[in-house]
Amino acid sequence: MQLKAIHETFLPDMLRNEFGKEIFKNIETHQHISVKGFAGSSPSVFAAELFLTQKKTILFIIEDKEEALYVTSEMEDLLGKENVLYFPATHLEPYQIEKTQNANLVLRTEVLNKLNSAKKPKVIVAGFSALSEKVLKKEDFKAISHQIKVGESLDFDFTEELLQQFNFNLTDFVSEPGEFSVRGGIVDVFSYSNEEPYRISFFGNEIESIKTFNIETQLTNGKVNEFQLVSNMNFAVSGTKVSLFELLPKDSFVVSKNAFLGLKKNRDFYAKAEEKFAALNTEIKHRTPAELFVNDEDLLKDYQKFRTVDFTLENLKITDDFSVQLNQTPQPTFHKNFELLIEDLVEKRDSNYDIWISFSTEKQKERLESIFEELGSFSSEQQEIPFKSFKSELHEGFVDFDHKISVYTDHQIFDRYQRFKAKNTFAKSEQLTLKDLMQMKVGDYITHIDHGIGKFMGLVKVNNNGKVQECFKLVYKNGDLLYVSIHSLHKISKYNGPEGREIVLSKLGSPAWKSLKQKTKAKVKQIAFDLIRLYAQRKTAKGFAFTPDSYLQNELEASFIYEDTPDQEKATLDVKKDMENDTVMDRLVCGDVGFGKTEIAIRAAFKAATDGKQVAVLVPTTILAFQHYRSFKERLKDFPVNISYMNRFRTAKQKSETLKGLEEGKIDIVIGTHQLVGSSVKFKDLGLLIIDEEHKFGVSVKDKLKTLKNNIDTLTLTATPIPRTLQFSLMAARDLSVIKTPPPNRQPVETSIIGFSEEVIRDAVSYEIQRDGQVYFINNRIENLKDIAGLIQRLVPDAKVITGHGQMEGKQLERNVLDFMEGKYDVLVSTTIVESGVDVPNANTIFINDAQRFGMADLHQMRGRVGRSNRKAFCYLITPPFDMMTSDARKRLEAIEQFSDLGSGFQIAMKDLEIRGAGDLLGGEQSGFINEMGFDTYQKIMQEALEELQNDEEFSELFENEEDRKKLFKSNKEVNIDTDLELMLPDSYVQSIEERLSLYQKLAEIQNKEDLQKFENELTDRFGKLPSEAKNLLKSVELKWIAAEIGFDKIVVKNGVFLGYFPPNPQDKFYQSDKFRHIISYLSQNPKDATLKEKHSADSNQLMMRKENVQHVDEVNTVLERILGK
Secondary structure (H helix, E strand, C coil): CCEEECCHHHHHHEEEEEEEEHHHHCCCCCEEEECCCCCCCCCCHHHHHHHHHCCCCEEEEEHHHEEEHHHHHHHHHCCHHEEEECCCCCCCCCCHHCCCCCHHHHHHHHHHHHHHHHCCCCCEEHHHHHCCEECCCHHHHHCCCCEECCCCCCHHHHHHHHHHHHEEEEEECCCCCCEEEECEEEEEEEECCCCCCCCEEEEECCCEEEEEEECCCCCCCEEEEEEECCCCCCCCCCCCCHHHHHCCCCCCCEEEEEEHHHHHHHHHHHHHHHHHHHHCCCCCCCHHHHHHHHHHHHHHHHHCCEEEEEECCCCCCCCCCCEEEEEEEECCCCCCCCCHHHHHHHHHCCCCCCEEECCCCHHHHHHHHHHHHCCCCCHHHHCCCCEEEECCCCCCCCCCCCCEEEEEEHHCCCCCCCCCCCCCCCCCCHHHHHHHHHHCCCCCCCECCCCCCEEEEEEEEEEEEEEEEEEEEEEEEEHCEEEHHHHHHHHHHEEECCCCCCCCCCCCHHHHEEEEEEEEHHHHHHHHHHHHHHHHHHHCEECCCCCCCCCHHHHHHCCCCCCCCCHHHHHHHHHHHHHHEEECCCEEEECCCCHHHHHHHHHHHHHHHCCEEEEEEEEEEEEEHHHHHHHHHCCCCCCCEEEEEEEECHHHHHCCCHHHHHHHHHCEEEEEEEEEEECCCCCCCCEEEEEEHHHHHHHHHHHHHHHHHHCEEEEEECCCCCCCCCCHHHHCCCCCEEEECCCCCCCCEEEEEECCHHHHHHHHHHHHHHCCCCEECCCCCCCHHHHHHHHHHCCCCCCEEEEECCCHHHHHHHHHHHHCCCCCCEEEEEEEEEEECCCCEEEEEEEECCCCCCCHHHHHHHHHCCCCCCCCCEEECCCCHHHHCHHHHHHHHHHHHHHCCCHHHHHHHHHHHHHHHHHHHHHHHHHHHHHHHCHHHHHHHHHHHHHHHCHHHHHHHHHCCCHHHCCCCCCCCCCEEEEEECCCCCCCCCCCCHHHHHHHHHHHHCHHHHHHHHHHHHHHHHHHHCCCHHHHHHHHHHHHHHHHHHCCEEEEEEEEEEEEECCCCCCCCCHHHHHHHHHHHHHHHHHCCCEEEECCCCCCCCEEEEEECCCCCCHHHHHHHHHHHH
């Protein structure tokens, strides 16, 4: 049964049952009502009912920012997104202009815009801090806005002037509020009144259409008829500002939660503003606090002008205040004890309560039902489930005794953290950074697969028999030039070897590159062959088949505090399926730090343990052993399994106890370093081996492992992302699961850029210690680590500070880090050593000194060290003033500050990790090759080597069926086109060279018709109608595919003649195939279409197909498709 949304089920039912009538009956007679005894999310439900019954605008004020976001998503669920607006504060601090958040400005402007052009009532959710900033009066707001409508005539040039006058900046592509761009008859503009920019298409001087578009893809996604163009409110100098209350319709309602606290916060904020104002430079005229902010007395006065309902613990001191007492309690906590939950449900059912449970997803509902079924109550066949369910994001459940209603939420039942949706959605997306990494810029080093390493010098136009074509210009050693047509783009790739190596250009025509290529190819073939043989043997070996999941397994999985990501679910299922099969499992799971690999390992280990088998978990370092021990222990504490660990910090007695336990089968799961594979360790019945970070182990350990692994299921985890093509080699040897998506309900880490200020450091450190947390302080110079530790000690005398860096003695460092993990110290001052996998869930604040010196990936990795539990985490990047660092460094820091989510950096970090990871996986020699030719080229050579292997006799016998074999190979090979037709994106169509370049690159990667069609639609959407050169370019891509399918090696279209060359080697398998016979018979029947020709030369004969009078690419395509019989 499909889960219905909250507004279809729960809300109408509440209205019918007159939920909250105690408040409703007094609302007409009393101006102000204070409500006590409320619980959970009931105020939101009440506000929604008020909105539906009274049909008036409601201002819902909440004192806390995070809660305001939760309430916003509740209200959106209850009333629909179109009726709810979120009104945030712009400043975090008064008078700190540079701290203004663009996204919040847009949201504020949107609210004002909707209020001023008020058509329908809305619910506005706001924090008290947002109300303390004044806003523009209606008249002044009109002055900075201008309406634009479809069908109106607007002079095209006037539009530009208007935008200039509104302080909008002209850019190539629009990505932030206040920017606009002009291309042909298209104007893109990002108004401050909407979260997405608009694309306006002109026909002459008339506006033909207005669409919104997405910043990242630059593609349109919705149509509108009109919009308000609003410029930046904060720059509007003239005009008086008023409190938001003055813009509300007079008959609005104000609903608040704990208004007394909000007013107190407001008082503090105002006092701070006055204090800051007094300290400001007097030479510049600043506006006084009274002009910019609302003080608490005025706020209270404004508040009293409206009819109000305050859900509160303490009444406001206002006249005519009527108190209502409700009888509600929060949802009881069951701590994942489902028997208790069942008792509670039965008891409530017997007392005739209306029981509702809110689920965030269908899956959670199934989970709960399957747990009930396992425990033998409420089986669904007999329709006994006592609760009604609905889908929503309600934040907290509640029980109302008077109305006999109880509402529970799934995340509270399962003890999970619920993620709120942050509202600044349009922060520039991280895809931009990845795109930048892969894009070629002039001066970049590139590798051409036939000629070696050169330097990219830009796009140039080349005249070919009077036709103009666009080419890539490359420079090689001694200034030799090479021009590559845009059809051979697949042959060049950006050289990305490890950083910091001297790059030597290849010499054109010298044999050095060729021999390197041959050498690499031979090696790759050998590796591939061995791996594939191994694979074939593994497939036939017999292992232990585990039984299907027990109910304990279900309960373990449901109690995971985060939501499973789709990737994680798939990986878990794969692992379980492998375990239940009777073949030997050998699976590799890779994913970024903190993406839930350990959780998969825990589930697998638990499955093995419940089947009476023992599990060994092998980790590379002492610290990791301890860490895994802690996380296994924590997750499995409610379940009947014994866990122990071995590393060099255990005493001899502890060790011998562990060994004895393993031999007698008393210990189910053991975690340890390489000691586990030693001869002294005997298992009673080992059933599963889990290896973490395999590439960090030495060769000897790996060999011992191989003997252990022979017929035992093995699960390997790694955080180094494995490059796509290397997956082939691994895919052949073992099964692979990749986890790419970050867990959805991790809290984003709040990141801010600060100068080195003792005050901030003191406040942050003492705040963290007060909530029993710990702090990292990263400082990458060993010389002054001690000074900084001393400084922190001086600022926060009661903090226990410890240092750590790579030049310490290994034992000492490990000891220090372990002590920090065990919580003996509060602050760890260290070099970037924490970047590599120290996991302290209790550390939730990190300082990074001189942050501008780090790369994006490093910053991301270090920030990933905090925010690993469900507490709010903070990351402070300490930098010199912005004007003292390079613009690149500044962009990097701003990017990191904006993408505070996990997973964003996965992509950033992917790139440099891929290169490192590839070297690790393939061993020393291969990584030498990778360094010499760049990673992408290495991948291409691999592909070539595989193609050659494919025709090898021995090889084909390794596979039982064709399917397995096909899995390994990319099916279509690249065909070269040589042509004098004009195929390109003309300048007049796409002006920016960078953009043209990236479009060509994108086109080179397209593999099928759907994607090609999509690409064409994108071009039309962004740049208008395709000119003929561009159409021909797209058709030529299709021609390449058809040619490859027929079996051509290369094709030439010149002077109106088409020539298709068949493979030069007469022994090629192609000539024995049915396809070739079919081509010959077709051509002999239809000589008009094309003819076969043979070209004689000294060493061989070349067979080719010829067609005359070709004007367009289309004509060739149709003939070739006819031959294929499509």
